[in-house]
Amino acid sequence: MDRIRLEDVRKTFTLKAGQTVSLGGVPTNRIPVLSGVDLTIRKGEFVTLAGPSGSGKSVLLDIIGGLTEASSGTAYVGATPVTRPDPSTAYVFQQYALFPWRTAQQNIEFALEVRGVPKAERRERARRYLALFGLRGFEDRYPAQLSGGMQQRVAIARALSTDPEVLLMDEPFAALDAQTRDILQGELLRIWDEIKTTIVFVTHSIDEAVYLADRVVVMTARPGTVKEIIEIDLPRPRDLEIRNTAAFARLRGRVWEVLRDEVTKAQRDWQIAAH
Template identity: 70%
Template sequence: MDRIIVSDVSKTFQLKAGQRVTIDGRPSDHVTVLDGIDLAIRQGEFVTLVGPSGSGKSVLLDIIGGLSQPSDGVVRLDGNVIVKPDPKTGYVFQQYALFPWRTALANIEYALEVRRVAKAERTERARHFLALFGLSDFADRYPNQLSGGMQQRVAIARALATEPQVLLMDEPFAALDAQTRDTLQSELLKIWEKINTTVVFVTHSIDEAIYLADRIVVMTARPGRVKQIIDVDLPRPRDGDIRASDAFNAYRAEVWEALRDEVDKAQRESGLAAFAH
């Protein structure tokens, strides 16, 4: 069953008065970031989006989340056109976005407060998700008393505490060190396998994309289009050892082959834009 359907979605941004960019050798006062995106994401599926910088991955995520509207096309969630953020959807950003004046427990409770969940229930659910991420002993700590990895655990726990049917994640582990990143990837998969939430995950890491995903959506350089969709047929549950397997290495080569020309194109255009500026 398809949970999310993206139909012919494009997104163009109008630049501020007097601003220009060079596109295909010509100056322009607007930028098309996404162009004709078609994508169907199934219930309970884990999909990762990869592509060069500027390919519109985060913009597409914002449109799916109702935080931005497409210039053309529509996105449907369970058959309904998305025009604003939906309570069924949770969002985790690269920045931790925690309230510094709230403890870890209270940060998670906040997502339930705005949904008017009773105090006793929201505290119970918040403690449950703290425990899932191994943070029970840090419930009363404030964000500045937690490491970066712990803060992101709290941010993910806050999103999951609302029991979202869709979880959108925009490079949530990008700012973390490699060991913490690997640990959180594994913890995320363990929880996802229990709750059957549909996940759309943006990343620049090919290894991360492969390790997490059922399918990898490879996007072109700007304007972003779907270049290739790669099914990841690796056994679940997955552990870190799978990264050393021949199958994993084969997927790494396949994804890079799809990305190589797009990365080169994005770098060339970035250099031209800098030169023109």
Template identity: 70%
Template sequence: MDRITVTDVHKTFQLKPGQFVTIDGQPSDSVTVLDGVDLTIRKGEFITLVGPSGSGKSVLLDIIGGLTQATRGTVEIDGKVITKPDPKTGYVFQQYALFPWRTALANIEYALEVRGATKRERTDKARYFLSLFGLSGFEDRFPNQLSGGMQQRVAIARALAADPEVLLMDEPFAALDAQTREILQSELLRIWEKINTTVVFVTHSIDEAIYLADRIVVMTARPGRVKEIIDINLPRPRDGDIRSSTEFNGHRGRVWEALRDEVNKAQKDWALSPAYAA
């Protein structure tokens, strides 16, 4: 069953007055980031988006989440056209985005407060998700008393506590050290396999994309389009040992083959030029 349908999505940004970019040797006061993206995501599927910097991965995520509007085209979740943030959708950003004045428990409770849950319901559910992420005993810690990995666990727990049918994740592990990143990838998969929500996950890491995904969507260099969709037919549940398997290495080679030309194109892409700045 299809959960998310992206149809002919375009996104163009107008630059600030007096600011221009060079495209094909000519100045332009606007930038087309997405150019006709079509994508269908099934219920309960884990999708990763990969592509060179500037390919519009995060912009596409924002459009799916209703945080920004497409210049043209539509996004539907369960047949409903998305024009603003939807209660069915949770979002996890690269930065932890926790309330510094709230404890770990209270940060998770916030997602339930805005939905009118009782105090008992909020506390019970927040404690449950803290336990799922191995954070029992840290309920009363404030964000500045937690490590980066712990803060991101709280941020993910807060998003999941609201029972989202769609979870959008924008490079949530990019700022973490390699060991913590791998631990949280495994934690995320373990919990996702229990709740079966639909996940769309942006990453620059090929290994992360392969380890997590049912399918990898490879984006072209700007303007972003879907270049290829690669099925990841690795067995679940997955553990860290799978990264050294022949099958995993085969997927790594295939994804990089699809990405290589796009990365090279992106390096030659236009850039903001002082020659055209007011």
């Protein structure tokens, strides 16, 4: 069964009046970011989006999440076209986006508050999800009192506390150190294995993309579109050691091969923009 369907999704940013950039030597105030993305994601699937900077991965996530409108084309979650944030979709950001004036517990409760969940149930659910991420005892800490890894755990717990059918993750581990990132990848897989929600995960890291995904979607350089989809047929559950296997190396090489030209193109694009 399909959970997410993208049909010829396009997005063009229009700069403010008077502002222009040079695209291919032509000054313009319209920047095409996505040029016709078609993609279908199955229920319970873990899909990672990889692509060079500026390939519109995050914009695509925003469109699925209803935070940004597509210029044309349609994104469906379930059977309904997305027009605004859907209660069954949750979002995790690179910079955690926890409210610094709320404790870990209160941050999780925010998502439940705005849904009108009664107080007792909010408390209970927030505690349960903090415990799920090994944060028992840290309920009353403010984000500033937590390490980056712990903050991102709270943010993921907040997203999952609403039992979302779709979880959108925008480079959630990019700001973390390598060790913490490894740990959180493992935790995410462990929890996903239990709840089997559909995850769309944007990343810059090929290793991360391959390690987590059922399928890696490689995007082209701007304007972004799907270049190739690579099936990751590694067995689950996966532990960290799977990265040392020949099968993993082959898949990593495959993704890199597809990605390489696009990265080069993207770099050329930025050089032009800089001139």
